Amino acid sequence: MKEPMEAQETERQVRTVDHSCVEQVHIILPMDVNASFQLFGGLLMQWIDVVAAVVARRHSGCRVITAAVDHLAFLAPAHLNDVVVLLGRMTYAGRTSMEVCVETFVEQMDQGGTRKLVNRAFVTMVALDKDGKPTLVPKLLPQTDEEKAEYEAAKRRREERKKAEKMHTGE
Numbered sequence: 654m655k656e657p658m659e660a661q662e663t664e665r666q667v668r669t670v671d672h673s674c675v676e677q678v679h680i681i682l683p684m685d686v687n688a689s690f691q692l693f694g695g696l697l698m699q700w701i702d703v704v705a706a707v708v709a710r711r712h713s714g715c716r717v718i719t720a721a722v723d724h725l726a727f728l729a730p731a732h733l734n735d736v737v738v739l740l741g742r743m744t745y746a747g748r749t750s751m752e753v754c755v756e757t758f759v760e761q762m763d764q765g766g767t768r769k770l771v772n773r774a775f776v777t778m779v780a781l782d783k784d785g786k787p788t789l790v791p792k793l794l795p796q797t798d799e800e801k802a803e804y805e806a807a808k809r810r811r812e813e814r815k816k817a818e819k820m821h822t823g824e
């Protein structure tokens with residue numbers, strides 16, 4: 654007899670990237686900044702985690718847990734009173750894990766509202782069933798050329814991550 658997860662595999666749903674995209678907006682307040690009036694990195698990481706979790710919950714329909722954050726890069730500071738926009742989208746779905754890219758922008762009102770990229774992070778979320786065990790997620794259907802390229806890049810990151818884990822654990 655098939656294991657439950659294998660049985661579900663044949664009936665896996667498919668979802669697009671658009672299905673789960675998230676946009677979150679903040680104005681940077683005095684309580685959000687350090688002594689240089691720049692946004693606290695740790696607070697931004699919290700916002701990124703929430704955006705990634707909502708993307709993963711929309712994609713999977715399950716509760717999720719953060720497994721890893723890769724390539725988190727603070728590319729430029731954000732300052733007091735800036736408008737900050739976080740955009741989260743699915744880049745890859747494995748069996749029970751999902752990679753979400755979260756990009757953070759400062760909206761430059763004095764430059765016609767153009768968005769300056771200040772942070773990018775790749776967050777791996779794992780879907781959990783009611784017993785707290787990893788559970789199958791829908792497949793991701795990348796549609797545009799950009800989504801297809803991101804999907805392939807995410808697959809490579811996943812392989813690199815697995816290799817690095819083996820090196821660290823000596824397996």
Ligand SMILES: CC(C)(COP(=O)(O)OP(=O)(O)OC[C@H]1O[C@@H](n2cnc3c(N)ncnc32)[C@H](O)[C@@H]1OP(=O)(O)O)[C@@H](O)C(=O)NCCC(=O)NCCS
Pocket residue numbers: 718719720721746747748749750751777779787814
């Ligand atoms: C993440 C966690 C649920 C994985 O559990 P596990 O028993 O290792 O489960 P599995 O080995 O079946 O792995 C499940 C999936 O997670 C992925 N995964 C596990 N550890 C990972 C890691 N460190 N980085 C990236 N992906 C990881 C696996 O590759 C697998 O993906 P797949 O199903 O798409 O192939 C477990 O390690 C955990 O609970 N970690 C603590 C998470 C936490 O406390 N987060 C902070 C608070 S939100």
